[in-house]
Amino acid sequence: MSALPQVVQxxxxxxxxxxGVGPKSAARMAYHYLRASxxxxxxxxxxxxxxxxxxxxxxxxxxxxxxxxxxxxSDPGRNQNLLMVVEEPLDVVAFDRVGIxxxxxxxxxxxxxxxxxxxxxxxxxxxxRISELIKRIEGMxxxxxxxxxxNPNLExxxxxxxxxxxxxxxxxxxxxxxxxxxxxxxxxxxEYADYTTLxxxxxxxxxx
Amino acid sequence: MSALPQVVQxxxxxxxxxxGVGPKSAARMAYHYLRASxxxxxxxxxxxxxxxxxxxxxxxxxxxxxxxxxxxxSDPGRNQNLLMVVEEPLDVVAFDRVGIxxxxxxxxxxxxxxxxxxxxxxxxxxxxRISELIKRIEGMxxxxxxxxxxNPNLExxxxxxxxxxxxxxxxxxxxxxxxxxxxxxxxxxxEYADYTTLxxxxxxxxxx
Numbered sequence: 001m002s003a004l005p006q007v008v009q010x011x012x013x014x015x016x017x018x019x020g021v022g023p024k025s026a027a028r029m030a031y032h033y034l035r036a037s038x039x040x041x042x043x044x045x046x047x048x049x050x051x052x053x054x055x056x057x058x059x060x061x062x063x064x065x066x067x068x069x070x071x072x073x074s075d076p077g078r079n080q081n082l083l084m085v086v087e088e089p090l091d092v093v094a095f096d097r098v099g100i101x102x103x104x105x106x107x108x109x110x111x112x113x114x115x116x117x118x119x120x121x122x123x124x125x126x127x128x129r130i131s132e133l134i135k136r137i138e139g140m141x142x143x144x145x146x147x148x149x150x151n152p153n154l155e156x157x158x159x160x161x162x163x164x165x166x167x168x169x170x171x172x173x174x175x176x177x178x179x180x181x182x183x184x185x186x187x188x189x190x191e192y193a194d195y196t197t198l199x200x201x202x203x204x205x206x207x208x
Numbered sequence: 209m210s211a212l213p214q215v216v217q218x219x220x221x222x223x224x225x226x227x228g229v230g231p232k233s234a235a236r237m238a239y240h241y242l243r244a245s246x247x248x249x250x251x252x253x254x255x256x257x258x259x260x261x262x263x264x265x266x267x268x269x270x271x272x273x274x275x276x277x278x279x280x281x282s283d284p285g286r287n288q289n290l291l292m293v294v295e296e297p298l299d300v301v302a303f304d305r306v307g308i309x310x311x312x313x314x315x316x317x318x319x320x321x322x323x324x325x326x327x328x329x330x331x332x333x334x335x336x337r338i339s340e341l342i343k344r345i346e347g348m349x350x351x352x353x354x355x356x357x358x359n360p361n362l363e364x365x366x367x368x369x370x371x372x373x374x375x376x377x378x379x380x381x382x383x384x385x386x387x388x389x390x391x392x393x394x395x396x397x398x399e400y401a402d403y404t405t406l407x408x409x410x411x412x413x414x415x416x
Contacts, residue, residue, distance in 0.1 A: 003271065003278075003279075003280060003297075003300045003301045003304035004301055005262070005263050005272055005273055005274040006274065007255065007258045007259050007262050007263060007274065008259055008263060008272065010255055010258075011252075011255040011256065011258075011259050014248075014251060014252045014255055015252075017240075017244075017248070018236075018237045018240055019233075019236045019237065019240050020233055020236060020237075021233075021237070025227075025228050025229075027298060027301065028226075028227045028228060028298070029226045029227065029228075029229070030259065031272075031296070031297060031298055032225075032226055032227050033256055033259055033260065034259060034260075034263055034272055034297070036225075038260055040222075040225070041256050041257060041259070041260045042257065042260075043222060044219075044222045044223075044253075044256055045252075045253045045254070045256040045257050046253070047215065047218055047219045047222055048219065048241055048249050048252055048253040048256075049249060049250065049253050050215045050218075050219075051215050051216055051219050051238065051241055051242060051249070052241065052242075052246055052249045052250075054213070054215050055213050055215060055216060055242055063211065064213055064216060064239075064242055065213055066213040066214065066215065070211075071211075072211060088239070089211075089239060089242075090235060090236070090239055092211045093211045093212055093235065096211035
């Protein structure tokens with residue numbers, strides 16, 4: 001397209017690689033930086049490199065962090081025997097937003113798998129941090145609860161089952177394994193709820 | 209949020225400034241770069257600066273370009289007396305995609321206003337390239353056609369009317385001023401079309 005300077009075209013192509021960004025959004029984003037101040041362009045440019053240079057995996061939970069162990073793993077106020085297994089670092093952010101235990105939220109620590117078992121994308125158990133999880137649980141002294149918080153979809157369920165079996169096989173009697181509650185999300189419209197969600201909502205009904 | 213490294217938080221905030229990017233998309237974009245290769249991060253980082261350094265305004269049409277005059281203004285195959293007035297550089301890209309005249313598209317040149325008159329955002333006519341447009345038309349020797357192609361919304365219409373009056377006031381008899389056709393977009397659903405669109409579609413009906 002002759003109307004687009006080549007360097008703008010390249011920037012659009014880079015933005016298009018971002019998750020959830022299509023050609024039109026990418027173009028709008030590129031033009032935003034043409035119009036934005038030089039400072040704001042320099043800031044983004046530097047931050048992208050900064051993130052790559054400063055951020056690493058926490059040696060304990062594999063969450064992204066600037067210092068390892070991360071602030072969650074090194075927080076003495078958290079229950080180190082309550083371990084939530086999640087797929088991605090963004091899931092940690094979501095649960096952390098819920099607040100700590102005193103505020104009625106989650107007061108434990110995390111273990112980031114780094115994905116889900118997915119034969120379609122050729123991701124096997126050995127590509128995830130499952131053996132690290134087992135080793136971590138084996139190293140724990142007290143009774144522990146493992147909350148498997150993979151996503152409530154096909155791949156998440158399969159991964160949860162695999163992890164459950166792995167832990168069970170090691171007959172860790174002091175380990176309690178739980179899953180997140182399934183049911184209707186807050187604000188849901190019953191009319192539009194899918195079959196499985198409705199079934200789970202009935203199965204898991206609670207007394208008032 | 210303790211779960212987020214500070215530098216990631218900052219990158220998310222930068223991404224949030226992009227048009228159409230909310231907090232969740234921004235977080236997903238930031239995490240994309242944590243996972244992406246160093247090369248791809250370096251590429252985006254460099255391109256953002258490149259765009260700022262290499263791209264300028266075309267001295268004739270004010271479109272973004274690496275070389276001024278831009279490839280459209282310096283194209284001898286284009287009709288320099290057919291001038292389309294648009295709000296933004298992205299509009300040039302959209303019309304350029306339609307193709308050149310031989311392919312049944314637009315074969316003329318452009319004039320980028322750099323926005324619309326908008327009292328709400330305190331943008332007045334003097335903030336746009338309207339005086340430059342008048343000067344450009346005055347400098348043209350032959351009969352010319354000016355297609356005012358601002359967006360079909362309130363501010364676009366007001367800007368179009370203002371430009372129309374400005375050109376008329378200078379009694380340029382050899383200037384023909386046109387607007388883009390209004391009516392139903394291709395693929396539209398009549399049931400969901402708004403009142404104004406339907407009215408325009410009836411008013412502007414064409415014989416089969």
